[in-house]
Amino acid sequence: MLFVELRFLPFFALVLLVHWALRAHTARKLWLLAASYVFYGAWDWRFLGLIIGSTVLDWVAGACIYNARGDRPQQRFWMTVSLVGNLGVLGFYKYWDFFAESAAQFTAWLGMPISAPVLNLILPVGISFYTFQTLSYSLDIYRGQLAPAKRPLDLALFVAFFPQLVAGPIVLAREFLPQLAEDRRWARDVDVKLALALFFIGFVKKSCIADNVAPLADAVFAAPGLVSTADAWLGLCAFVVQIYGDFSGYSDMAIATALLLGYRLPRNFDHPYLARSVAEFWTRWHITLGRWFRDYLYIPLGGNRGTALRTRANLMSTMAVSGLWHGASWTMVLWGIFHGTFLVLERTRVLGWVTRLPLALGALYTTLVWTVSMAFFRAESLADTRALLARAFVPSAASEGTFIGPSWAWPLLVCLAVVHVATRAGRLVERWTSLPAPVFGFTLGALVALALPWVSLRPAPYLYFAF
Amino acid sequence: MAGARPPDARVAVARVAVARVAVERGAVASRSDAKLLVVRALLPLLAAVTGFIGANRIVVALRPWPAEYGLAAKVAHLAEHAADYDAVVVGSSATYYGLRPRTLETDLAARGHKLRLFNLGVGGMGSYEQVHLVRWLLARARPRIVFYEEPRFDPLLWYPDIKNPRYVHWHDTRSTLSALRGLAFVDAPPSYKAEAYAATWHGDWKLATALEHVELWALRATALGAGPRIAAHALGLAPPLSPTPEQLAAEAGWLDIGAEPDAGALRQHERFRANPAAWEATVAGIRAQNEGRVDLAATFDRRAFDELRALFTDKGVEVVWYATPRSIGDPLLATLAAEGHLTPYLAYNRPELASELFEAEVRWDANHLDAAGAERFSRRFARDVADLLDARREGAAARGPAEGPAEGPAEGRR
Numbered sequence: 118m119l120f121v122e123l124r125f126l127p128f129f130a131l132v133l134l135v136h137w138a139l140r141a142h143t144a145r146k147l148w149l150l151a152a153s154y155v156f157y158g159a160w161d162w163r164f165l166g167l168i169i170g171s172t173v174l175d176w177v178a179g180a181c182i183y184n185a186r187g188d189r190p191q192q193r194f195w196m197t198v199s200l201v202g203n204l205g206v207l208g209f210y211k212y213w214d215f216f217a218e219s220a221a222q223f224t225a226w227l228g229m230p231i232s233a234p235v236l237n238l239i240l241p242v243g244i245s246f247y248t249f250q251t252l253s254y255s256l257d258i259y260r261g262q263l264a265p266a267k268r269p270l271d272l273a274l275f276v277a278f279f280p281q282l283v284a285g286p287i288v289l290a291r292e293f294l295p296q297l298a299e300d301r302r303w304a305r306d307v308d309v310k311l312a313l314a315l316f317f318i319g320f321v322k323k324s325c326i327a328d329n330v331a332p333l334a335d336a337v338f339a340a341p342g343l344v345s346t347a348d349a350w351l352g353l354c355a356f357v358v359q360i361y362g363d364f365s366g367y368s369d370m371a372i373a374t375a376l377l378l379g380y381r382l383p384r385n386f387d388h389p390y391l392a393r394s395v396a397e398f399w400t401r402w403h404i405t406l407g408r409w410f411r412d413y414l415y416i417p418l419g420g421n422r423g424t425a426l427r428t429r430a431n432l433m434s435t436m437a438v439s440g441l442w443h444g445a446s447w448t449m450v451l452w453g454i455f456h457g458t459f460l461v462l463e464r465t466r467v468l469g470w471v472t473r474l475p476l477a478l479g480a481l482y483t484t485l486v487w488t489v490s491m492a493f494f495r496a497e498s499l500a501d502t503r504a505l506l507a508r509a510f511v512p513s514a515a516s517e518g519t520f521i522g523p524s525w526a527w528p529l530l531v532c533l534a535v536v537h538v539a540t541r542a543g544r545l546v547e548r549w550t551s552l553p554a555p556v557f558g559f560t561l562g563a564l565v566a567l568a569l570p571w572v573s574l575r576p577a578p579y580l581y582f583a584f
Numbered sequence: 585m586a587g588a589r590p591p592d593a594r595v596a597v598a599r600v601a602v603a604r605v606a607v608e609r610g611a612v613a614s615r616s617d618a619k620l621l622v623v624r625a626l627l628p629l630l631a632a633v634t635g636f637i638g639a640n641r642i643v644v645a646l647r648p649w650p651a652e653y654g655l656a657a658k659v660a661h662l663a664e665h666a667a668d669y670d671a672v673v674v675g676s677s678a679t680y681y682g683l684r685p686r687t688l689e690t691d692l693a694a695r696g697h698k699l700r701l702f703n704l705g706v707g708g709m710g711s712y713e714q715v716h717l718v719r720w721l722l723a724r725a726r727p728r729i730v731f732y733e734e735p736r737f738d739p740l741l742w743y744p745d746i747k748n749p750r751y752v753h754w755h756d757t758r759s760t761l762s763a764l765r766g767l768a769f770v771d772a773p774p775s776y777k778a779e780a781y782a783a784t785w786h787g788d789w790k791l792a793t794a795l796e797h798v799e800l801w802a803l804r805a806t807a808l809g810a811g812p813r814i815a816a817h818a819l820g821l822a823p824p825l826s827p828t829p830e831q832l833a834a835e836a837g838w839l840d841i842g843a844e845p846d847a848g849a850l851r852q853h854e855r856f857r858a859n860p861a862a863w864e865a866t867v868a869g870i871r872a873q874n875e876g877r878v879d880l881a882a883t884f885d886r887r888a889f890d891e892l893r894a895l896f897t898d899k900g901v902e903v904v905w906y907a908t909p910r911s912i913g914d915p916l917l918a919t920l921a922a923e924g925h926l927t928p929y930l931a932y933n934r935p936e937l938a939s940e941l942f943e944a945e946v947r948w949d950a951n952h953l954d955a956a957g958a959e960r961f962s963r964r965f966a967r968d969v970a971d972l973l974d975a976r977r978e979g980a981a982a983r984g985p986a987e988g989p990a991e992g993p994a995e996g997r998r
Contacts (some may be wrong), residue, residue: 325811329812524821525821554624554627554628554631555627555628555630555631556631557628558627558628558629558630558631558632558635559631559632559634559635560635561632561635562631562632562633562634562635562636562637562639563635563636563638563639564635564639565632565636565639566635566636566637566638566639566640566643566806567639567643569640569643569806569807569808570643570647570806570807570808570809570810570811570814571809571811571812572808572809572811573809574747574803574808574809
């Protein structure tokens with residue numbers, strides 16, 4: 118079930134009504150857990166077992182780690198159980214085919230061909246997200262930063278909470294479990310105007326913007342070696358818009374949905390295309406993933422506490438793993454390394470100066486780096502990436518019969534860039550939600566009516582559902 | 585009793601306890617607060633609904649007619665020039681390419697009937713779309729006569745892509761309700777859709793079709809997905825309309841199908857010309873189909889038909905029903921005609937009565953006449969209409985001036 122599907126409306130209306138109608142906190146949590154399982158089961162009920170299994174595993178591991186305080190080897194054992202269990206399932210479903218194919222290619226290159234079976238497994242939706250959430254639970258207990266959940270229900274709801282279940286934001290146990298411990302109050306915990314505004318904005322980003330520019334990107338990436346230079350850039354820029362609208366739109370709707378239920382989810386995007394540098398970009402794009410990698414990978418690797426060389430190696434390896442998290446392919450690994458390279462270079466004299474550029478130039482540089490990196494992110498293969506980048510950087514005309522960008526495309530992208538700047542510079546959301554309720558209601562109603570005509574009738578699938 | 589409180593104090597304590605519970609549960613403490621809460625919730629809701637309706641009305645009003653097969657061009661032409669015409673011929677592509685108003689006008693004038701005609705034939709015209717179009721026309725103009733092709737009220741959605749602009753456009757509330765009612769008179773879905781309908785959660789093709797109609801109604805009411813078309817139209821970025829205003833003015837809506845055929849039309853043409861024997865068999869089949877009869881009570885939405893007739897009557901517009909020389913016979917129309925429901929009725933779907941229209945040399949393909957065929961059809965149509973008008977004139981003269989149908993100058997009737 119998707120937030121933009123019609124069936125989500127009656128589902129959520131029912132969930133909301135019953136949630137606030139129930140008086141007992143435990144009953145509410147049980148109701149939300151049931152709703153979350155239904156929400157996920159609507160996609161494929163067979164994979165519910167993975168979520169429940171992951172919950173049970175970390176409930177047991179968390180308790181054992183906590184109970185073994187003072188016994189580090191015992192704690193390490195249970196932490197390893199959690200890591201192996203969670204990452205094993207993720208690795209099996211997401212990376213088995215990738216590693217099997219890569220191993221086969223590598224051994225063939227060595228002249229000793231060994232073929233591992235390719236299983237063509239279905240990737241369970243959201244597995245990359247909820248696996249990281251459950252891991253954060255065990256890891257935080259292991260580090261002594263969190264006490265285990267008091268009830269299995271709390272942990273189960275933390276893992277399966279439907280607003281953020283399939284595509285984040287990646288919530289940490291230490292920020293969500295305390296919310297579950299306390300009763301929710303409508304008057305105290307729900308900011309209706311903010312929730313409605315966020316849901317509307319997210320809906321517009323996904324259904325009115327991302328889905329409408331998706332065909333431009335699709336057309337260019339379908340024939341990356343045949344398009345003109347201008348259209349190669351058009352396709353890349355269209356994808357830059359699509360991926361932001363798609364993912365940040367989903368995050369906005371997730372945060373809004375949770376907020377209406379009385380729960381606060383962390384912010385996941387903060388105008389990333391206005392970042393002055395790639396380093397700043399990663400504090401504004403998919404913030405909760407960056408935070409997870411920082412807390413649970415980069416810092417444990419040593420972070421920036423060692424030599425400059427060690428710090429650079431830590432950055433590169435974190436970004437390479439981040440690339441692999443986004444997708445089981447070498448293009449994704451290269452995408453991560455590409456970003457890692459810029460993060461490293463920005464710490465040197467080569468690109469250190471960009472952080473001192475005026476905002477407009479810095480944002481232009483950052484967005485350009487991101488745009489070029491999309492050739493790795495979106496292309497089907499390294500050959501396609503190479504072909505598209507060649508078209509983008511070597512002036513070329515379109516081959517006969519290939520896609521030619523429509524005349525409205527560039528003006529549209531420029532308008533969207535202006536809106537991106539204006540929403541931040543003008544603090545439009547803050548101003549809008551601070552209007553008196555009737556005025557807010559009137560503008561929301563009018564904006565909904567004005568937005569509906571722009572909803573794409575052929576919605577593109579959520580990009581981040583594949584991660 | 586030691587420590588006992590007086591009764592009024594106990595009541596006060598109980599009240600405080602109740603108030604605490606109420607506050608704990610988020611309830612309001614007094615009736616005035618409750619009212620305030622309702623007003624606080626209701627006012628923004630009303631404001632939101634008002635904002636939505638206001639903006640939605642503007643958006644819906646800005647939505648252009650679908651451009652496909654000359655629809656938008658013809659509507660735009662009539663929006664400006666409807667008053668220039670005394671009669672409008674409304675129908676499908678068989679009408680669009682088959683009836684040439686200039687020929688009709690000339691031949692009718694030669695018989696003493698001065699009529700200015702417009703061809704409102706549109707490719708792929710559906711039953712309810714045709715009614716919708718006529719409603720639009722009669723809300724703006726009052727022609728003397730509307731020639732109406734084949735009133736059959738088929739509620740099935742034949743195109744695979746139901747969300748096409750044509751389907752969406754005619755699904756106003758009235759037409760949607762009419763189409764939903766019309767489902768009662770159909771006993772099978774389009775064969776190619778049967779499997780998909782059966783695969784729905786309920787497996788009922790009628791319910792599935794009804795839901796499709798409701799979906800189309802919702803798409804129309806919200807203008808969902810119509811933004812690019814609205815913007816292109818408003819900003820003048822939409823592709824130029826076809827036929828051009830000049831073509832429409834010159835030929836009053838008729839188009840020679842062979843002048844600039846698209847790839848699909850060319851394919852049909854080549855297929856038709858490649859197999860003349862098949863056409864002979866088709867014509868024989870048409871005759872047989874026309875011999876068939878149907879149970880009108882079970883297969884024909886009489887109420888929709890009566891409403892359509894009432895529309896013409898209310899507007900004081902005479903309607904002449906007709907069938908075009910297409911590649912299939914029609915037991916429904918044959919039954920309607922035989923039982924006297926289509927009066928007057930010009931049946932050109934009967935090869936035995938209009939054999940000149942079924943000769944392969946004057947046909948572009950199985951369903952359309954070429955320019956020479958259109959000339960023949962138009963002359964035959966003009967002759968029959970002139971006979972009809974002559975009969976009316978004679979009947980009127982026999983009954984006296986007060987009772988006969990008016991046939992004076994068109995301007996006098998508008």
